[in-house]
Structure formats: structure tokens, C-alpha cells
Amino acid sequence: xxxxxxxxxxxxxxxxxxxxxxxxxxxxxxxxxxxxxxxxxxxxxxxxxxxxxxxxxxxxxxxxxxxxxxxxxxxxxxxxxxxxxxxxxxxxxxxxxxxxxxxxxxxxxxxxxxxxxxxxxxxxxxxxxxxxxxxxxxxxxxxxxxxxxxxxxxxxxxxxxxxxxxxxxxxxxxxxxxxxxxxxxxxxxxxxxxxxxxxxxxxxxxxxxxxxxxxxxxxxxxxxx
Amino acid sequence: xxxxxxxxxxxxxxxxxxxxxxxxxxxxxxxxxxxxxxxxxxxxxxxxxxxxxxxxxxxxxxxxxxxxxxxxxxxxxxxxxxxxxxxxxxxxxxxxxxxxxxxxxxxxxxxxxxxxxxxxxxxxxxxxxxxxxxxxxxxxxxxxxxxxxxxxxxxxxxxxxxxxxxxxxxxxxxxxxxxxxxxxxxxxxxxxxxxxxxxxxxxxxxxxxxxxxxxxxxxxxxxxxxxxxxxxxxxxxxxxxxxxxxxxxxxxxxxxxxxxxxxxxxxxxxxxxxxxxxxxxxxxxxxxxxxxxxxxxxxxxxxxxxxxxxxxxx
Numbered sequence: 001x002x003x004x005x006x007x008x009x010x011x012x013x014x015x016x017x018x019x020x021x022x023x024x025x026x027x028x029x030x031x032x033x034x035x036x037x038x039x040x041x042x043x044x045x046x047x048x049x050x051x052x053x054x055x056x057x058x059x060x061x062x063x064x065x066x067x068x069x070x071x072x073x074x075x076x077x078x079x080x081x082x083x084x085x086x087x088x089x090x091x092x093x094x095x096x097x098x099x100x101x102x103x104x105x106x107x108x109x110x111x112x113x114x115x116x117x118x119x120x121x122x123x124x125x126x127x128x129x130x131x132x133x134x135x136x137x138x139x140x141x142x143x144x145x146x147x148x149x150x151x152x153x154x155x156x157x158x159x160x161x162x163x164x165x166x167x168x169x170x171x172x173x174x175x176x177x178x179x180x181x182x183x184x185x186x187x188x189x190x191x192x193x194x195x196x197x198x199x200x201x202x203x204x205x206x207x208x209x210x211x212x213x214x215x216x217x218x219x220x221x222x223x224x225x
Numbered sequence: 226x227x228x229x230x231x232x233x234x235x236x237x238x239x240x241x242x243x244x245x246x247x248x249x250x251x252x253x254x255x256x257x258x259x260x261x262x263x264x265x266x267x268x269x270x271x272x273x274x275x276x277x278x279x280x281x282x283x284x285x286x287x288x289x290x291x292x293x294x295x296x297x298x299x300x301x302x303x304x305x306x307x308x309x310x311x312x313x314x315x316x317x318x319x320x321x322x323x324x325x326x327x328x329x330x331x332x333x334x335x336x337x338x339x340x341x342x343x344x345x346x347x348x349x350x351x352x353x354x355x356x357x358x359x360x361x362x363x364x365x366x367x368x369x370x371x372x373x374x375x376x377x378x379x380x381x382x383x384x385x386x387x388x389x390x391x392x393x394x395x396x397x398x399x400x401x402x403x404x405x406x407x408x409x410x411x412x413x414x415x416x417x418x419x420x421x422x423x424x425x426x427x428x429x430x431x432x433x434x435x436x437x438x439x440x441x442x443x444x445x446x447x448x449x450x451x452x453x454x455x456x457x458x459x460x461x462x463x464x465x466x467x468x469x470x471x472x473x474x475x476x477x478x479x480x481x482x483x484x485x486x487x488x489x490x491x492x493x494x495x496x497x498x499x500x501x502x503x504x505x506x507x508x509x510x511x512x513x514x515x516x517x518x519x520x521x522x523x524x525x526x527x528x529x530x531x532x533x534x535x536x537x538x539x
Contacts, residue, residue, distance in 0.1 A: 011396040014535045018398030018527075025527065029520060102519040109526050116534055132535045 009057045010129050013174055016050045017136040020170055021112070024143040024163060028108050031096040033086045033155050037079050040159045043166055044074030047173075054173055062181050063173065069188045070169070078162060078195045085202055086155055091212060096153055104150045111146060112139040133174035140167030154205055154212040158198045165191055230476055231305065231314040237485075238304035242457040243267035243450065245492060252500035267453065271446045279442030284344050292339035293440065293447040299332035300454040307461055310484040311473040312383040321380040322370050326363065329414070332451070333359055340436030347428065351435025354511065358420065358432065361518035362413045368525035369406035372399050372532050373466055386469045398535050402528030404467050409521035411459035413514070415452070418503040420514055423452075430508065457492075464491040 006014075023043035030036040048071045055063030086092045098104065115138040122131050144167060147160035165187070172179045179187070202212060209216045247264040254261035281290065305316040306325045333355065340352035374380045376397060377388035413420045416433040426434055437448050465472060471487030473480035509517065 008396075015396045015398040015401070018401060018531045018535060021531070022402065022524075022527065025523065029516075101516050105519060105523045109523060109530070112527070112530055112534075116530075135534055 006129075009053065012053055013050065013129065014132060016046055016053070017133050017170065017174070020046050020050075020140060020166070021136045021143075024140045024147075024167075025105070025108055027159065027163060028143060028147050028150065029098070029101060029105055031098050032092075033094070033096075033153060034083060034092050036156060036159055037082050037086070040082075040163060041075050041079040043163060044070060044079070047166055047170060048075060050170065051173055062184075065181070066173070066184050066188075069184070073188055073191060074162070074166070078191070081195060081199065082155060082158065085199060089202070089206065089212065091153070091155075094153075096151060096156070098150065104146065108143055108146055111142040115139040115142060130175045134171055137167040137171035137174075140164075140170065143167075152213050152215045154202060154214055157214070158195075161194070162191070226476060227313075227315050230311060230481070231316045234309045234311065234314065235301065235305045235316070238307075238309055238457065238461075239301060239450075239454060242453040243271060245457045245460065245496065246453040248493070249456075249496045249500055252497055253503060256500055256504045267449075271450055274441075274446035274449070275443045277442045279440075279444050282343050282439060285439075286342055288335075289339050289342045289439075290444070292335045292342075293444040293451075295335045296332045297447045297451045297454075299328045299335075300451045300458070303328040303332075303458055304454060306382060307458055308383050308386055308465055308472065309461055310481055310488055311476060312386050313474070314383060317383045318381060322374060322382055322385075323367075323380060325382070326367055326370075329455075330359070330363065332455075336436055336448075339440075343439045345439060347431075347435045347438050351432055351438075354432045355436060358413055358514055358518065361515055362410050362521070365406055365518055365522040365525050366410040366414070368522065368529055369403045369410065370466075372403040372525065372528040375529070375532055376400075376536070382466070386465060386472065387474075389466075389469050390472070390474070397532075399528040399532035400467060402524045402531060404463070406521045406524035406528060407463055407466075409517065409524065411463060412499075412502075413518055413521070415456045415459055417456075417499065419506050419509050419517065422508050430511070460492055460495050461488070464488065464495055 020043060023039055023046065026039045027036055027043075030039060048067050051063050051067035051070060055061060055067060112135075116135045119131060119135050119138060122134065141164050144160045144162075144164035147163065148157045151157065151160070169187075205214075205217075206212060209219065244264060244267070247262070247267045250266070251261040251264060303325055305314075306320045306322075306328070308314060308317055337352040337356055340348035340355075342348075373385050373389075376399065377385040379385055379388065412418075416423055421432040421434075422430060423433065425431060426438075428435075433452065437445065440448055465488075468491060471484055471491075473484035
């Protein structure tokens with residue numbers, strides 16, 4: 001597959017997938033929470049654009065609905081909710097000192113290569129564009145996991161979790177012409193509920209250990225020492 | 226004819242470099258609500274410095290006096306490699322992008338030696354910092370440029386630019402990464418704000434200025450001119466490699482003058498962006514520079530990866 005011989009739709013989808021991957025890397029290296037949430041919203045915006053592109057090209061109008069859902073949930077609602085909580089808990093000025101930032105970044109790059117290696121066998125049964133888009137979405141999922149491991153703030157964990165869902169959504173949209181509407185609505189509702197639940201959890205964590213830094217949870221013991 | 230155009234292009238490069246620095250200063254001044262000096266101020270400064278007698282420390286060796294000439298020559302040679310207004314130059318065919326990086330490294334080597342030669346504390350400190358930064362920036366730059374040259378399967382810059390021109394409006398995902406990586410590297414290498422502040426002489430933060438602290442007179446003029454040339458080299462490299470539209474492919478007068486106008490426009494846009502970034506971003510701590518350049522390297526690597534994963538023929 002040579003990119004110059006592909007049609008515009010394929011090129012656009014591939015560029016979108018590269019940008020979605022870039023956003024995951026930007027999130028990985030981000031120590032400030034408001035900026036992290038902003039980059040997450042940008043990733044949601046890219047997903048919306050991809051959904052609109054796919055809906056236009058594949059003539060499947062239900063993708064417009066999922067584009068609308070993505071926009072309202074992942075670009076507007078969840079980021080603004082997280083942002084509000086970050087400001088309410090007065091941690092928006094905290095800069096998290098990321099340990100071994102360069103190592104985390106490079107392991108992110110190797111995760112991308114790994115996901116490519118894992119998905120290589122698919123090449124026999126599917127088109128190239130599907131393989132490439134699947135590689136990027138699998139690496140977005142893995143990078144989301146890495147984000148949850150490497151950051152210590154609970155808010156960053158939530159963003160990592162949501163970006164895992166972004167990766168799955170991207171794969172579903174590009175590779176299989178969108179999930180059935182019922183599934184999509186269900187997932188969107190789940191994400192919404194998850195976001196609300198996380199908000200409640202933040203306050204619980206905060207009241208029990210007086211911080212959102214999950215490393216502080218090591219202080220909790222069953223038995224008083 | 227080709228050689229005449231190539232020489233003209235290099236002369237244009239050398240002559241326009243102070244103007245670009247002047248325009249950049251103008252943009253920054255306007256953004257910071259200050260009155261700007263004239264665009265021609267860098268020329269006047271250079272002229273003033275060449276008229277002055279250089280003062281050379283008695284501890285300086287011959288290296289100290291030779292270094293400015295070597296650095297300036299290297300920058301002029303680098304200017305011959307990068308296509309400014311036209312492609313298919315005989316000079317850019319004889320040297321490719323690896324040679325270009327080599328020219329930069331050569332100049333930097335002598336600048337660092339000159340900083341060490343005089344034996345002051347600042348010179349040594351500046352040299353050590355410069356070498357630290359460049360050892361991280363160089364691989365990032367190479368890998369970013371390799372992304373382009375791999376797409377064109379040609380390490381020659383004019384060849385790469387021609388390839389991009391001929392492939393039309395193809396969207397290359399990898400170019401986005403390479404562009405960002407190259408911008409980050411260019412900012413670090415030319416000593417602009419998040420890495421080094423070109424306007425300050427504060428002991429703790431200066432890098433480039435620390436090395437050239439002992440220079441005066443025509444030596445200082447040559448070094449200043451060389452660093453203005455370096456800024457222009459990176460600007461033109463970014464502008465012409467990623468946005469090559471408008472560059473002359475034939476040597477007719479009309480095509481060349483149109484290319485010059487387009488190039489000036491591109492550089493104006495680029496310097497406005499640079500001035501905006503320099504006004505909005507604070508200078509970072511020296512020890513965070515490795516994170517910054519690590520990120521640039523990662524972007525270059527991602528560009529290379531997405532070229533292989535998303536674009537290449539298998």
C-alpha cells in the first residue's frame with residue numbers, strides 16, 4: 001500500500017489516526033491536569049471529525065449520531081466536568097513531577113511497535129487501512145493503560161480510562177463501519193455513568209486520604225501500625 | 226547558468242539573514258507593546274561591529290581568532306545546500322541533508338572550542354551546555370529529516386522537495402510529526418526562548434551568549450551574522466521542506482521572483498509564529514531541556530513509525 005495511490009478518504013483517515021496517536025503521546029507527557037484534560041478533549045474532537053468523515057464517505061447516517069454523541073460527551077461534557085472538579089479541588093496549579101518521563105515516552109513508542117507486531121497476522125484477512133487503523137487504536141488503548149500506570153493523580157487515571165474507550169471507539173468506527181446503534185448508545189451511557197461515578201469517587205478518595213494522589217493510599221492499613 | 230543561480234541564491238541567503246532577525250525583533254517588540262527598532266538595525270549593528278577594533282585576550286590562542294571565520298564559512302556552505310528559491314541546484318545535488326547536519330556540527334564544534342579556549346568560567350560553562358543540548362538535538366533533527374527523505378527515497382533536499390511537489394495534495398500523516406519535531410529542534414538549536422534566551426546576558430541561563438562573551442569587533446560581527454544565518458537556515462528548511470509550493474522549478478526570471486515573494490511570505494508567517502511562541506512561553510530550566518528534546522526525538526520517531534506503519538509500500 002502506497003499512500004499516494006490511495007483515495008482522499010483513506011489518506012484523511014490515516015492522518016486522523018496519526019493525530020489521535022499523537023494526542024495519546026501528548027497526554028502521556030503532560031504533568032498539568034487542565035492541559036491533560038484539554039488534550040483529551042482534542043482527542044475527542046478528532047474522533048468526532050473521523051466519525052463525520054466516515055459517515056459522509058460510507059453513507060451510514062447513524063454515524064452522524066455517534067459523532068454527535070462523541071462531541072457532546074467527550075468534547076464538552078466530560079472534559080468540562082473534570083475541569084470543574086479539578087478547579088473545585090484546587091489542584092489545577094499542581095504540576096505532577098513525572099518520574100522517568102523519557103523512559104515512559106520511549107516505552108510508549110515501543111508499545112506502538114508492539115501493537116503493530118501483534119496485529120501483523122491480520123494482514124492476510126483484511127485490508128491495509130483496517131490494519132493501520134487497528135494498530136493505532138490498539139496503541140491508543142495501551143497508551144491509556146500506560147498513562148494510568150505512570151501518573152499518580154486520580155484525575156489522570158480517569159482521563160487514561162476514557163482515552164482507552166476513545167481507542168476502542170476509533171477502531172469500531174474505522175474498521176467495522178461503526179458499531180450497531182444499540183451498542184453505541186449503551187457505551188455512551190456507560191461512559192456517562194462512569195464519569196459521574198468517578199466524580200463521586202474523587203470526593204471519597206479525597207475525604208479518606210486528603211489528596212487525589214493515589215500513592216498516598218499506601219498509608220492506608222487494615223491494622224494501625 | 227545553474228551555478229550563477231546557485232551563487233545568487235547563497236548571496237541572497239547571507240544578505241537576507243539579518244533582515245529576518247530584524248523582522249523577528251520587530252514582531253516581538255510589537256507583541257510586548259514596545260517601540261521596535263528599524264528592520265535594518267541588525268545591518269547597522271554588524272557594520273558598527275566591523276568598524277571596531279577587536280580586543281583579544283592575551284591568553285587566546287590562534288583558534289580563538291580563526292573560529293569566527295570557520296563558523297561563518299560553515300553557515301554559508303550550509304546555505305548553499307538548502308534550496309531557497311529554486312530546486313535542482315548543482316550545489317544542492319553535491320551535498321545532501323547529512324552533510325548539512327555535518328556543517329552545523331562542524332561549526333558548533335569550533336564555537337565550543339573557542340568558548341573553552343579563552344579559559345573563562347562562562348565560556349566553558351556555555352560550551353558544556355551547548356554540547357549537551359546539541360547531542361540531544363542532533364539525533365532528533367536527523368530522524369525528523371529522515372522521515373521526509375524516506376518518503377522521497379532520496380536524502381538530497383531538492384529531490385525531496387521535488388517529490389513532495391509532484392505528489393500533489395497527498396496527506397502524509399508522518400509529516401505532521403516530522404514538522405513538529407523539526408520545529409522543536411530548530412528552536413533549541415538556534416537558541417530561542419524555551420531553551421535559551423538570545424537577548425539576555427544573565428549568567429545562570431545563557432548558553433550561546435556565554436560562549437561568545439569574549440568576542441568583540443569583527444569577530445563578534447561574524448558570529449552574530451552566522452547565528453542569524455542559522456536561524457534563517459532552519460526557517461527556510463522548515464518552510465521549503467514542508468510547504469514547498471511556490472518554489473521555482475525553472476530558472477526563468479518570473480518563476481524566480483515569484484518564488485522569492487512566496488518565500489518572504491512564508492518566512493513572515495513563520496517568524497510571526499515564532500515571535501508569538503517566544504512571547505507566550507516562559508524559558509524553561511536547563512535540566513528540563515532534555516525532556517523537551519526527548520519529546521522532539523519521540524515525535525521524530527513517531528513520524529518515522531507512522532511512515533512505516535501507515536504509508537509505506539509492503
